[in-house]
Amino acid sequence: MPEIRSESEDIALIDMQATTIAFIGLGNMGAPMAQRLLEAGHRVIGYDTSADALRVLSEEGGVAASSAASAASDADVTVLMLPNSEVVEAVLDSGLAAALKPGSILMDMGSSEPLRTRALATKLSRERSVELVDAPVSGGVKGAVAGTLTIMVGGREYSVARVTPILERLGRPVAVGDVGAGHALKALNNLLSATHLLVSSEALHVGARFGLDPEIMLDVINASSGRSGSTQSKWPDFVLPQTYDSGFALMLMLKDMRIATGLARQMGLPSLLGEEAVAQWARASEALGPSADHTEIARWIPDESSRRL
Ligand code: NAD
Numbered sequence: 001m002p003e004i005r006s007e008s009e010d011i012a013l014i015d016m017q018a019t020t021i022a023f024i025g026l027g028n029m030g031a032p033m034a035q036r037l038l039e040a041g042h043r044v045i046g047y048d049t050s051a052d053a054l055r056v057l058s059e060e061g062g063v064a065a066s067s068a069a070s071a072a073s074d075a076d077v078t079v080l081m082l083p084n085s086e087v088v089e090a091v092l093d094s095g096l097a098a099a100l101k102p103g104s105i106l107m108d109m110g111s112s113e114p115l116r117t118r119a120l121a122t123k124l125s126r127e128r129s130v131e132l133v134d135a136p137v138s139g140g141v142k143g144a145v146a147g148t149l150t151i152m153v154g155g156r157e158y159s160v161a162r163v164t165p166i167l168e169r170l171g172r173p174v175a176v177g178d179v180g181a182g183h184a185l186k187a188l189n190n191l192l193s194a195t196h197l198l199v200s201s202e203a204l205h206v207g208a209r210f211g212l213d214p215e216i217m218l219d220v221i222n223a224s225s226g227r228s229g230s231t232q233s234k235w236p237d238f239v240l241p242q243t244y245d246s247g248f249a250l251m252l253m254l255k256d257m258r259i260a261t262g263l264a265r266q267m268g269l270p271s272l273l274g275e276e277a278v279a280q281w282a283r284a285s286e287a288l289g290p291s292a293d294h295t296e297i298a299r300w301i302p303d304e305s306s307r308r309l
Pocket residue numbers: 024025026027028029030047048049050053068081082083084087091109110111112137138139140141246247248249252253256
């Protein structure tokens with residue numbers, strides 16, 4: 001595992017111990033992440049289109065800004081925790097890019113598209129002298145609250161070292177390559193995660209119909225070679241209790257899967273199983289609607305399977 005911290009960057013690291021951070025996108029993930037940064041002693045100036053999200057930030061000791069641009073104008077680091085590349089680019093074009101301080105770092109912690117991230121990094125560096133670091137996360141809302149996220153960091157070594165002390169308050173940062181590498185790895189990880197959830201759910205429903213107890217099945221699978229995050233966490237935490245409240249939307253998972261299969265095609269290695277998984281998740285998204293939690297795919301599978309008999 002590459003070591004991020006570089007001793008030659010000690011001064012920059014110290015600078016980042018208590019700094020002004022703009023935080024744009026205070027949703028399911030952004031809100032608890034901003035809260036952890038406040039608890040670590042940073043000054044956090046936040047912006048979200050939701051008035052409720054801004055109110056919660058103020059109650060926790062942050063500063064609510066009236067726009068993304070005003071949040072970022074005084075910030076050393078601007079964090080984005082937005083739904084996708086479209087929204088990232090729209091927010092930058094609507095005044096954020098022009099407001100970023102030269103020499104500051106823009107850190108996209110959402111799950112965006114790696115090639116768009118690369119293009120954006122070149123543009124921001126040339127036009128604004130701003131470095132882009134991509135630092136998408138895995139670990140869900142639970143991990144955001146607990147500060148145990150896995151953070152896949154892409155960017156120039158010096159910039160990555162500068163933001164490492166901030167990222168360590170949110171979880172475990174791992175340097176994975178140049179800018180865009182974090183977003184590529186995150187999308188590929190979620191293609192795996194989504195495919196695991198699909199096939200685990202098929203197996204668990206078949207077993208239950210045969211008469212097996214799903215709890216016993218999970219116990220055995222989790223001590224065997226079929227285990228995954230879906231059997232270790234998603235099924236026991238959200239599917240069996242029928243709460244379906246992981247805080248990660250089905251449409252966001254589908255977006256990540258499409259990024260990964262698109263990347264596969266761009267690399268000349270189309271993902272055959274991945275494309276089939278995307279088709280199934282797209283059908284689930286249509287059936288379950290835009291506000292569905294991604295774990296709800298587990299309860300949709302038996303309906304879909306019988307429909308296709
Ligand atoms: P979310 O929908 O809960 O939050 C997104 C926030 O962005 C919302 O509060 C929304 O109001 C705000 N927003 C949208 N457009 C905006 C704009 N133009 N200006 C300012 N704010 C705007 O989504 P989330 O679950 O927090 O996910 C955020 C990102 O993190 C996504 O890229 C997602 O794929 C990724 N992610 C989510 C999870 C999870 O478990 N929820 C886990 C890992 C990664």
